[in-house]
Amino acid sequence: MKNKVTISDVAREANVSSQTVSRVINRKGEISDETRRLVLEVIQRLGYRPSSIARGLATNRTFTIGLVVPDIANPFFPEIARGIEDFAWERGYGVILCNTVEDPAREEAAIKSLEDKRVDGIIICSARLAQPTLCDLLQPHRAAVLINRTVPSQLAGVVRVDDAYGAGLAVNHLLAHHRREIGFIAGPASSQSGVLRAEGAQKAMAEAGLAIDSLRKTECKPTHAGGLAAARELIAGHPEINALLCYNDLVAIGALQACREMNLSVPQDVAIVGCDDTLLAGLVQPALTTVSVPKYEIGAAAAGMLFSRIAGEAGRDEIVYKPELIVRQSTPGCQ
Amino acid sequence: MKNKVTISDVAREANVSSQTVSRVINRKGEISDETRRLVLEVIQRLGYRPSSIARGLATNRTFTIGLVVPDIANPFFPEIARGIEDFAWERGYGVILCNTVEDPAREEAAIKSLEDKRVDGIIICSARLAQPTLCDLLQPHRAAVLINRTVPSQLAGVVRVDDAYGAGLAVNHLLAHHRREIGFIAGPASSQSGVLRAEGAQKAMAEAGLAIDSLRKTECKPTHAGGLAAARELIAGHPEINALLCYNDLVAIGALQACREMNLSVPQDVAIVGCDDTLLAGLVQPALTTVSVPKYEIGAAAAGMLFSRIAGEAGRDEIVYKPELIVRQSTPGCQ
DNA sequence: ATCGGTGCCGTTACCGCTAACATGAGCATA
DNA sequence: TATGCTCATGTTAGCGGTAACGGCACCGAT
Numbered sequence: 063m064k065n066k067v068t069i070s071d072v073a074r075e076a077n078v079s080s081q082t083v084s085r086v087i088n089r090k091g092e093i094s095d096e097t098r099r100l101v102l103e104v105i106q107r108l109g110y111r112p113s114s115i116a117r118g119l120a121t122n123r124t125f126t127i128g129l130v131v132p133d134i135a136n137p138f139f140p141e142i143a144r145g146i147e148d149f150a151w152e153r154g155y156g157v158i159l160c161n162t163v164e165d166p167a168r169e170e171a172a173i174k175s176l177e178d179k180r181v182d183g184i185i186i187c188s189a190r191l192a193q194p195t196l197c198d199l200l201q202p203h204r205a206a207v208l209i210n211r212t213v214p215s216q217l218a219g220v221v222r223v224d225d226a227y228g229a230g231l232a233v234n235h236l237l238a239h240h241r242r243e244i245g246f247i248a249g250p251a252s253s254q255s256g257v258l259r260a261e262g263a264q265k266a267m268a269e270a271g272l273a274i275d276s277l278r279k280t281e282c283k284p285t286h287a288g289g290l291a292a293a294r295e296l297i298a299g300h301p302e303i304n305a306l307l308c309y310n311d312l313v314a315i316g317a318l319q320a321c322r323e324m325n326l327s328v329p330q331d332v333a334i335v336g337c338d339d340t341l342l343a344g345l346v347q348p349a350l351t352t353v354s355v356p357k358y359e360i361g362a363a364a365a366g367m368l369f370s371r372i373a374g375e376a377g378r379d380e381i382v383y384k385p386e387l388i389v390r391q392s393t394p395g396c397q
Numbered sequence: 398m399k400n401k402v403t404i405s406d407v408a409r410e411a412n413v414s415s416q417t418v419s420r421v422i423n424r425k426g427e428i429s430d431e432t433r434r435l436v437l438e439v440i441q442r443l444g445y446r447p448s449s450i451a452r453g454l455a456t457n458r459t460f461t462i463g464l465v466v467p468d469i470a471n472p473f474f475p476e477i478a479r480g481i482e483d484f485a486w487e488r489g490y491g492v493i494l495c496n497t498v499e500d501p502a503r504e505e506a507a508i509k510s511l512e513d514k515r516v517d518g519i520i521i522c523s524a525r526l527a528q529p530t531l532c533d534l535l536q537p538h539r540a541a542v543l544i545n546r547t548v549p550s551q552l553a554g555v556v557r558v559d560d561a562y563g564a565g566l567a568v569n570h571l572l573a574h575h576r577r578e579i580g581f582i583a584g585p586a587s588s589q590s591g592v593l594r595a596e597g598a599q600k601a602m603a604e605a606g607l608a609i610d611s612l613r614k615t616e617c618k619p620t621h622a623g624g625l626a627a628a629r630e631l632i633a634g635h636p637e638i639n640a641l642l643c644y645n646d647l648v649a650i651g652a653l654q655a656c657r658e659m660n661l662s663v664p665q666d667v668a669i670v671g672c673d674d675t676l677l678a679g680l681v682q683p684a685l686t687t688v689s690v691p692k693y694e695i696g697a698a699a700a701g702m703l704f705s706r707i708a709g710e711a712g713r714d715e716i717v718y719k720p721e722l723i724v725r726q727s728t729p730g731c732q
Numbered sequence: 733a734t735c736g737g738t739g740c741c742g743t744t745a746c747c748g749c750t751a752a753c754a755t756g757a758g759c760a761t762a
Numbered sequence: 763t764a765t766g767c768t769c770a771t772g773t774t775a776g777c778g779g780t781a782a783c784g785g786c787a788c789c790g791a792t
Contacts (some may be wrong), residue, residue, distance in 0.1 A: 066537075068748060079772050084750060092769055109537075114513045115459060116748035118450045119777045126493070126514070134482070135475040137676070144470045147496050151503075156514060158461070159494040161482050168486075178449045179461070179491060202401075202444075286676070315680055341472070341621070345650055347682025403778055414742050419780060427739050451778035454747045 067110040076104040087112055118180065126156045127368060128176035128184035132164050136284065137340040138310060138357065139187060142209065145361020146185060153369060155182070164250065164283070166191055173199040183368045185209065186218075190252040205371035207364045211254045215379040219367040221360055225255045226262025228353040228385035232307050232335045233266035235351070235387055239394040241305035241333050245278040247292045247317060249309030253284070256309055259337070263307060284309055289316025297324060297332070304332055305393075311336040311343045314350055318392065333393040348391035355385045402445040411439040422447055453515065461491045462703060463511035463519040467499050471619060472675040473645060473692065474522060477544065480696020481520060488704060490517070499585060499618070501526055508534040518703045520544065521553075525587040540706035542699045546589045550714040554702040556695055560590045561597025563688040563720035567642050567670045568601035570686070570722055574729040576640035576668050580613040582627045582652060584644030588619070591644055594672070598642060619644055624651025632659060632667070639667055640728075646671040646678045649685055653727065668728040683726035690720045 073080040078097060085091045086101040093101075104110075118124040129146055131139045147157050158181060160172035169191055176184050183205035189196055197217055200206045206218035213220065236244055246263055249256040264277055278300045282292035289308060293316060297303055308314035314336030318328060326332050328348055336343055339354035363381050370377040389396050408415040413432060420426045421436040428436075439445075453459040464481055466474045482492050493516060495507035504526055511519050518540035524531055532552055535541045541553035548555065571579055581598055584591040599612055613635045617627035624643060628651060632638055643649035649671030653663060661667050663683055671678055674689035698716050705712040724731050 066748095070748080080748085081750075081773080082771060085771090088750085090750095092771090094770065097770080111509065111513050111537075113454075113515055113748055115450055115453045115515045116777090117750075119448075119454050119779085120748080120750040122777075124450060129494075133479070134469065135479045137472065137475075140470040140472075140475050143494070144468070144496060147469070147494060148498075151495075156493050156495070156510065158491050159464075159478070159482060160486075160491070161479060163483075174446065175491065178446050180448055180450045202446075342677060342680060345677060345681045401778090405778080415779080416743080416781095417741060420741085423780085425780095426741090429740065432740080448778055451747090452780075454749085454778080455780040457747075 066113070067108045069110070069112065072101065072104050072108060072110050075108060076101050122180075124180050124182055125154055126158060126179065126181045127365075128158045128160065128173075128179070128181040129187070130160045130162060130169065130172050130176070130184065130189070131187040132162050132190065132284070134159065134161055136310075136312065137342060138338045141340075141357035142187060142361035142364075145358040145363075146365045147361075149362045149365035149369075155369075162190065164190065166195075166252070170195065170199060173203075177202050183207070183372045185364050185368055186211070188253060188255065190250065205368055207368045207371065209360060209364050212380075219364075219371055219378075220380045221364040221367060221383075222380070223255070223355045223360070223383045223385050225258035225385075226265065228337070228355070228387075229259035229262035229307065230266040231385065231387040232337075232351075232353055233263045234270075235389065235393060235395065236305045236307070236333055236335065237266070237270050239333070241394075242272060242276070243278075243300070243302045244276075244305045244307060245280070245293075245296045245300060245303045247289060247296065247306060247308045247313050248279055248281050249284045249288075249313065251281050253309070256281075259307075259309070278303060282309065282313060284313060286312045286316045286319075289313030290320050291316070293317035293320035294323070297321075297326070306332060306334045308334065308336050310338045311340045311350060311352055314352070314392070315342060315346055318346065318348075318350070329391065329393050335393060339388055343388070344390070351390045351393040351396070352388050353385045354388045356383055359383070401448070402443045404445070404447065407436065407439050407443060407445050410443065411436050457515075459515050459517055460489055461493060461514065461516045462700075463493045463495065463508075463514070463516040464522070465495045465497060465504065465507050465511070465519065465524070466522040467497050467525065467619070469494065469496055471645075471647065472677060473673045476675075476692035477522060477696035477699075480693040480698075481700045482696075484697045484700035484704075490704075497525065499525065501530075501587070505530065505534060508538075512537050518542070518707045520699050520703055521546070523588060523590065525585065540703055542703045542706065544695060544699050547715075554699075554706055554713075555715045556699040556702060556718075557715070558590070558690045558695070558718045558720050560593035560720075561600065563672070563690070563722075564594035564597035564642065565601040566720065566722040567672075567686075567688055568598045569605075570724065570728060570730065571640045571642070571668055571670065572601070572605050574668070576729075577607060577611070578613075578635070578637045579611075579640045579642060580615070580628075580631045580635060580638040582624060582631065582641060582643045582648050583614055583616050584619045584623075584648065586616050588644070591616075594642075594644070613638060617644065617648060619648060621647045621651045621654075624648030625655050626651070628652035628655035629658070632656075632661070641667060641669045643669065643671050645673045646675045646685060646687055649687070649727070650677060650681055653681065653683075653685070664726065664728050670728060674723055678723070679725065686725045686728040686731070687723050688720045689723045691718055694718070 162169035187209040189211045282288035336352035343350040343352045497504035522544040524546045617623035671685045671687035678685040678687040
């Protein structure tokens with residue numbers, strides 16, 4: 063690596079002050095065409111690239127945002143990340159990616175480390191931290207947006223899916239096909255989405271005149287393996303179950319596998335509903351009925367909201383997407 | 398956002414010089430226990446967090462690396478990204494993620510923007526740029542590692558899969574089951590992996606005494622849709638085809654769908670082999686025979702190599718993983 | 733008494749850039 | 763001629779840290 067060309071090198075070579083060079087780069091203030099051309103030529107010739115870190119120190123802006131996700135290998139998140147990154151890229155922003163691997167300590171450390179890096183804002187997907195901790199961590203950031211997690215709006219904007227509604231859609235679909243013994247594999251207890259979906263499901267059950275505790279519920283890791291284990295256990299404990307509502311598609315696919323192992327056919331013996339409509343859902347056999355959410359759009363919306371907040375503009379501080387039920391082969395009613 | 402606490406604030410409050418505070422933070426030089434305790438207490442009390450950007454300017458190190466991938470939404474990359482991020486995280490490094498969306502101009506711009514951000518090193522997955530351009534872009538970086546792309550070793554380390562070998566495995570498997578009319582859906586022409594796999598496949602064909610041009614080859618985007626379109630076309634043009642070797646699992650799943658549309662049964666009429674062994678491969682129906690590569694390990698190895706190069710240590714500058722053929726239901730021979 | 737070491741800490745200068753103010757030329761106006 | 767404006771550029775002083783060096787007290791050895 064050669065020594066980097068600095069702005070003073072350019073200034074010296076072009077025989078102007080470095081302030082003039084700075085003005086040319088940032089298109090600020092008045093510059094004669096002649097000087098501008100000269101400076102640009104020298105920049106080109108020397109291959110000068112301004113240090114965004116020095117600039118960041120001087121301006122207190124880094125043109126970088128932080129993105130915190132539980133696990134980018136979970137197919138729910140890459141599309142969101144794409145939505146965010148595309149939006150940010152167009153505006154000249156970079157994105158620092160942090161995985162928390164479902165570990166609250168790492169989540170906390172990640173948010174702090176982004177603070178150290180002086181990012182202009184952060185987006186946290188599916189935060190798992192307790193509310194007071196989360197608020198404390200959000201506080202020092204210039205701007206923040208949460209995805210699928212709520213928090214007082216002066217601390218962060220929120221982009222979320224109406225999880226309760228989505229769960230209601232799924233439950234009503236199952237009830238309509240006479241599946242009343244519904245098991246709910248709820249994902250991590252720390253997931254707000256999981257909690258809201260449980261509430262939505264229970265509400266739908268209640269509205270159908272069923273006892274609220276008629277929903278068999280269990281927790282699990284939001285992975286294929288987690289779903290497999292949870293489904294085995296839930297079905298073993300409640301053999302009457304004829305439908306499973308799952309935290310996400312991965313969990314649902316784990317449940318699918320559990321059914322296969324137990325010689326239960328899907329959807330005849332057990333109907334299965336996933337969540338998120340990831341690529342997987344349409345590809346497994348039987349194809350998964352799932353509650354679909356617009357992942358890329360959520361990412362883009364979150365980025366948009368973050369930039370508004372960075373700019374200090376007052377805008378909407380909550381965007382709610384209505385999910386949609388995609389009926390496929392893992393539940394009855396698919397023609 | 399409150400004003401950030403600076404090192405001078407801490408110094409003033411603790412009644413020492415900021416240099417002393419710096420020494421405490423960085424565990425450099427000799428500090429009396431008493432002073433250390435005092436300083437740490439003040440840091441704690443004031444909630445001081447050193448600005449890594451100011452530090453970066455002073456030390457010329459940012460503790461940040463760049464990661465360039467074609468598309469994080471392609472299931473091949475998130476696991477690699479996880480391998481990299483985990484490794485980096487443990488060493489106190491952050492990762493800036495850039496998607497190129499298969500656009501060479503964006504790839505180029507991304508590599509330059511990472512240079513501007515003064516990352517300590519970059520990892521580029523599946524670079525699609527032409528060799529001279531790529532080399533020019535690598536040059537100014539302190540350290541670089543490429544995944545599945547080769548380049549002179551003083552410019553970058555390389556972690557790759559032996560693609561030719563993997564393609565050979567797949568072809569030999571097909572030939573062993575009397576599939577000689579093999580179509581190859583090669584992915585983007587700019588993908589070095591695609592090119593190497595084609596060579597490996599052709600070599601295996603030749604070794605079996607078949608004409609080298611007996612491999613029907615076509616290009617496509619590395620996506621589900623790309624595979625679907627390419628398979629339709631290839632099969633329509635060559636109805637004798639009884640096996641398809643695909644660029645990756647997504648493409649293979651597209652091909653699977655094309656076969657379904659054309660009423661060709663898999664594997665009886667057409668055998669299909671994917672590549673990468675992503676989560677999808679085991680979940681689709683029929684489950685996909687695929688050439689498996691250790692994605693997480695590749696990511697971790699690339700990060701390890703990058704840190705060695707950042708530290709200026711001479712180490713191995715090429716690591717090659719041998720892929721493995723996972724036989725599932727989309728080809729004959731799965732019991 | 734002098735010297736050299738070492739433990740502890742402060743001072744100064746700079747990293748590469750920009751904000752804010754200063755300067756000076758040229759020109760129209762009073 | 764003096765005044766005030768605009769335009770184009772230079773100068774100064776940081777942003778928040780660290781590197782490099784310097785200073786001083788205290789100690790044992792000569």
